[in-house]
Amino acid sequence: MADTNFSNDQMLKLYESMLRIRKVEEQLAKDSKEGNIPGAVHLYIGQEAVAVGVCSQLNDKDWIASTHRGHGHFLAKGGETRLLMAEVYGRDTGICRGRGGSMHVADFSKGIIGANGIVGGGISITTGAGLASKLTNDGSVAVAFFGDGAANQGVLAEALNISTLWQLPVIFVCENNGFSEFSPTNTVTAGNIVDRAKPYGTACETVDGNDVIAVWQCAERAKLRASRGDGPTLIEAHTYRQRGHVEAEASFLSKNYRDSQEIEGWVSKDPITLFEKRIVDAGQAKIEDLQVISRAMEAEVNEAVEFAEKSPYPDPGGNEQQYMFT
């Protein structure tokens, strides 16, 4: 586990951010099962340390692009819980006024370019945001979150090449959660993903994606490189998707693609549980302090659900073409 001399406050902030994601996603798992939401959801449970570790290094000026599994990145970068919830509920008060849904949550005012329904879709967009950061010269950086599966899209090779050649302030964060949909990573991926940086001379690191402090430090180094003008970094964070690729997958799959022992093994390395223990062991907070945060997050989620449920659906009688062109 990475060393730290973080203040108690910093530690609790990281904890709160991870827990916010967890509570939101647990609620959405329930909502999906009960049929409270119209579309499918891909949950991030088990991977929270990656989004939180990286995004805690960023501010509103910095850009992130995310994936179909994008609620965690949205929240970690400062997206509001109630606006996310209302969006997934398909309501007019959602962050995209119900147009986008779970796979398209975005808040440009917070530097959140958004989730994406196209695997690998965020990689090139981030590279462009990185170009803008460089031209603006405001010290901002652009971060692409993507999965191990997305690393097999050719666009990653193109993006590594051009961003290194042009020394763009970009951080490529590959979250290797062991699966590309229902295919174990090693059945569809040759070699190590992190090594894909090497032929381009791109800086690269692997990190324990379940250790929020390690991720935080890794992202700090990458950000420093980027803002110093030393170009991009490829980070491969090893983590695990604890829930299904998509909620309700058991209803359409004809067989299992992983065993429960494997899942249990990773649940015992759950990033939030590990971090709780670390905070308490280091005497930085008491269990009761953490419980207070937990209850606050639960209240925030309940409030968000209530907000979503009370919100109207978008009016289909309005101008359908609204938002197609400026």
Add this chain to the structure above:
Amino acid sequence: MIQAINEALDGEMQRDKKLILFGEDVEISLFGDTKGLVDKYGTDRIRNTPISETVMSGMAVGAAAAGFNVVCHMMFGNFMYTGFDSIANQASKLRYMTAGQISLPIVYMSVFGGGRSAAAQHSDAMHPLFMNLGGLKVVTPSSPMDAAGLLRASIRDPNPVIYLQAAGRGGELGEVPDEEFIVELGKAAVLRNGEDLTIVAIGAMVRPALRSVDFQKTEGVSIELIDPRTLVPLDKEMIFKSVRKTGRLIIVDEARDTCSAASHIAALCAEECFSALKAPIKRVTVNDIAIPYSPPLEKNVLPNEKRINNTVSEILKFA
């Protein structure tokens, strides 16, 4: 419908030892269309690919040129965009550019269309794009019978075929065809005979069109319903014949309006059946917008029975 596709694939794998199929998670099978095939035919012939649509669509071209018969499974139609280059620049043109030196027996298959709150990047009906390329056949079955019969014909066709299965209709029940049932590409089906009006409905739009036609019958309006089944080649004669008889035409298409299949069919009929027309040709299509997520918005955008009925009334006002 899914079961009919699965059985047709199975039969073709058995019949044609040169047939291979690849795509993302085709071994476990998301939609059930490729379920169980890997156990029977092994990973040389049925294989999961990485998420790499650019190379998949191109590999289909290379493997076909080199003598294999290929089914390239692209999952959702929107991912055809990701692999579009090799479809548009290679598959649709290579035979012509090389003066017929090769045939490309490829089927690019995927689901297409909306209706399930899957949002803008999983809901497009993009058949017009493929129709416009010239070198691709485009197939849009609407029933289990046709799904199986057209799939067999597509696989046996020596040309690249885009096989688009209507999303959300996988569970559709219907007669299961026998093993050798084939639907020739380019042959439309008349689903209802009628005298007053012709409706041409494509893919998933056949279902609301059928409901509308049956409702209109109770109102005393006799409608002929045609499912073109394949858009390239298009059974123009069948459509012209019907329009010349009824003098009125509505086309129901899930594509966005501009340059939709409906637009193309409307143009053809305006040119060929002008003197028979008693009313303007009408298209019931999707407004030129991204498909929204929220159910009321999506429902409003997609053609449905009510919109078809309204259009029927509109058209009948012309004496």
